[in-house]
Amino acid sequence: MxxxxxxxxxxxxxxxxxxxxxxxxxxxxxxxxxxxxxxxxxxxxxxxxxxxxxxxxxxxxxxxxxxxxxxxxxxxxxxxxxxxxxxxxxxxxxxxxxxxxxxxxxxxxxxxxxxxxxxxxxxxxxxxxxxxxxxxxxxxxxxxTNIPPFEGVESFKGETYHTGRWPHEKVDFTGKRVVVIGNGSSGVQAMPIIAEEAKELTLLMRTPHYVAEARNHPLTKEQQDEAIANYDDIRDAFFSTPGGIKFYTTGKSATEFTPEEQKKALDYVWETGGLALGGVFPDVSVNKESNFVVSQYVRDKIDEIVEDEETAKALHPDYYINTKRLIIGTNYYEIFNRENVNLVTLKDNPIVRITENGVELQNGTIECDAIVFATGYxxxxxxxxxxxxxxxxxxxxxxxxxxxxxxxxxxxxxxxxxxxxxxxxxxxxxxxxxxxxxxxxxxxxxxxxxxxxxxxxxxxxxxxxxxxxxxxxxxxxxxxxxxxxxxxxxxxxxxxxxxxxxxxxxxxxxxxxxxxxxxxxxxxxxxxxxxxxxxxxxx
CATH class of the missing domain: 3.50.50.60 (FAD/NAD(P)-binding domain)
Incomplete structure (x- = not known):
């Protein structure tokens, strides 16, 4: 040849x-x-x-x-x-x-x-x-894809999946005990859906993340037509914006607003959804004061949504928002109010090894039928x-x-x-x-x-x-x-x-x-x- x-x-x-x-x-x-x-x-x-x-x-x-x-x-x-x-x-x-x-x-x-x-x-x-x-x-x-080198992965007798290499056919978790390792974007998107099917879902979380609500919705024919009519503006955003996309921003630092004005702006982007949460104040990624305002707003939202106080606290991110990828999800925090969803913080209870029947942690073992590696790339x-x-x-x-x-x-x-x-x-x-x-x-x-x-x-x-x-x-x-x-x-x-x-x-x-x-x-x-x-x- x-x-x-x-x-x-x-x-x-x-x-x-x-x-x-x-x-x-x-x-x-x-x-x-x-x-x-x-x-x-x-x-x-x-x-x-x-x-x-x-x-x-x-x-x-x-x-x-x-x-x-x-x-x-x-x-x-x-x-x-x-x-x-x-x-x-x-x-x-x-x-x-x-x-x-x-x-x-x-x-x-x-x-x-x-x-x-x-x-x-x-x-x-x-x-x-x-x-x-x-x-x-x-x-x-x-x-x-990245799967951390957990001891014993090959010994697990159940099903294993990585979110970045998912089967082409539907995976049915009905009645199964599922462990999800990782809560980046893929884990956040997948868990609310898996939780609807699984008998039990346990998240093994290393680092809690900021998750903005997507507020996803169908696009009407009028909205679709409008996007096509606005082609020149969309094309212009590719050239003229830092992120190649236009979204709502106040155009001012959070420090220029009263606490009430800050909350009003943040409520607006939380309810309208999407990446605007990370750019509502354009200095969020450079100004610690502005960053704290947005970061704390999300932590307060978690406390509002998650009913169990300890779980809510465990879900509080402690890093500067935007310095990890801002995750867009749908009803992610809400799943922790479900009886069939559990949260384990790996900083407190790290993974020791994968066993035939589940995941052995420093303090106990979680038996499961399937492991989903949402461990990124x-x-x-x-x-x-x-x-x-x-x-x-x-x-x-x-x-x-x-x-x-x-x-x-x-x-x-x-x-x-x-x-x-x-x-x-x-x-x-x-x-x-x-x-x-x-x-x-x-x-x-x-x-x-x-x-x-x-x-x-x-x-x-x-x-x-x-x-x-x-x-x-x-x-x-x-x-x-x-x-x-x-x-x-x-x-x-x-x-x-x-x-x-x-x-x-x-x-x-x-x-x-x-x-x-x-x-x-x-x-x-x-x-x-x-x-x-x-x-x-x-x-």
Whole structure:
């Protein structure tokens, strides 16, 4: 079997891979997308757990690069459920005729830069070899599942599930004793539904989180039509806002309002629902006083909702709101009023091991029929490092990044010593602090513009300068240090994996609008901060 030749190989067929394929194909390039699943969708192909839905309003959780495409789709709910998002991505793949260039049920195992040919050599688990000038990662920030190394997991005789790798068929928990480990977004969304079925549900919780009410509802035909009519405003939000999405904000610090005014504003966003709770006062992520007002409001809400005083207190988050991902849920706190729902705080009663019949804790054992691991992902770098990517002189990316703990990039897009390798929503970009389709469109458009420049100017290679990486890392850290983010251990910092933080904050927290300006300025200056290698015509 010979090596297959392409201009570009893209990994992943979610939002990022689909749009990247479309853009490069429009440019006339020969592109192959490699996708591990047997269909498109990315994280929305895998995350089929009960209650899975996006936390951006559906009307923003779409591609906006084409007004015609935007106008052809109608979302049925304010916050779309996983099946609808998957249907949407299949619709996009069909509308743009993308499937013919996607290779499904194939995983990239290794990608090496060849110094002689100036090409990327890509190997797959189907024993194929591909060669391409450009190698592009569209694997996403939340696609490699993380199950902590609990002793005895393999000995458990019941059913085990991870929210990020849920079966395609419905899982029936009727009459079963279910243990859920973890209460991040997937756990918060799944538990109210599981609690309706299960005989008993026990949450093993390490850290209580802030959960804003979604207030999800069906979208009427009028609301759907209005969204399509407002396409220009929605498109503008992708460019002009920090998060690529518009929501209600007072526009002022909480410190500028009386306690009564603060409560009125917070009551409004609590009742209308969604992410506005985290931005009702724009300085919530930088001002401890404003942050306390919002954080305490949620703690007070928990006390109002949860009937048992001790349980309510155990559910109180003690970190700065927004410094972990704000979770959007439906009737999450209410489930703790159900007789069949129990809460165990792992800080007080840690897991010792998994046994044949349940979970052994420091103080007693919980017998169960099923365990749901809502333990999150090896986020930001996990999916990239899962591929064995090697740059110049065979340097492994894993080694350069020291297993994800010391990440070095330029703009979150490029890595020094890894020519013509691009990352879509990579580490040190705004990524998960934004509406993901907004960030993805910005990244893909920038990469496409860069490749256009390279092709038109007969440039063979582009890679980040070492100095640019150092300066960009410092810039990301400096901005983060002006906020409350570094005060909190979270999956933003990799601390969900083993409790140790990465050296440096690997998300750009300055807003997608500001990040876009920086990236555009770099491009306008003919890719300042990059090294460009003009092609040798003899090659």
């Amino acid at each position: 010979g090596t297959k030749q392409f201009d570009a190989v893209v990994v992943g067929a979610g939002f990022a891979g689909l749009y990247m394929l479309h853009k490069l194909r429009e440019r006339g390039l020969n592109v192959r997308v490699i996708e591990a699943a047997d269909g498109v969708g990315g994280t929305w192909y895998w995350s089929r757990y009960p209650g899975a839905r996006c936390d951006s309003d559906s009307i923003y959780y779409s591609f906006t690069f084409s007004k015609e495409l935007y106008g052809k789709w109608r979302w049925p709910e304010r916050y779309s459920a996983q099946p609808d998002i998957l249907r949407y991505l299949n619709f996009v793949a069909d509308e743009l005729d993308l499937r013919k260039d996607i290779q499904f049920e194939t995983r990239v195992t290794k990608a090496s830069f060849n110094e002689k040919t100036k090409k990327w050599e890509i190997e797959t688990d189907t024993n194929e070899k591909l060669e391409a000038k450009y190698f592009i990662s569209g694997v996403g920030c939340l696609s490699t 090896d986020s930001m770098t996990g999916s990239i490092l899962r591929m064995d990517i090697r740059g110049r002189d065979g340097q492994p990316l894993k080694e350069k990044w020291e297993d994800g703990k010391a990440v070095k990039t330029y703009l979150g897009l490029s890595v020094q010593n890894f020519p013509n390798f691009f990352m879509i929503t990579g580490p040190q970009s705004p990524s998960v602090l934004t509406n993901m389709p907004s960030a993805i469109e910005q990244h893909v458009d920038w990469i496409d513009r860069c490749i256009e420049y390279l092709e038109e100017n007969n440039i063979q290679l582009i890679e980040a300068n070492e100095e640019s990486e150092i300066e960009w890392a410092k810039h990301c850290d400096d901005i983060a240090d002006q906020t409350l983010f570094p005060y909190t251990n979270s999956w933003y910092t990799g601390a969900n994996l083993d409790g140790t933080k990465r050296s440096g904050f690997i998300i750009y927290v300055g807003g997608l609008n500001n990040y876009r300006k920086i990236c555009d300025e770099v491009a306008d200056k003919n890719y300042e901060g990059f090294t460009l290698d003009v092609a040798n015509v003899l090659n």
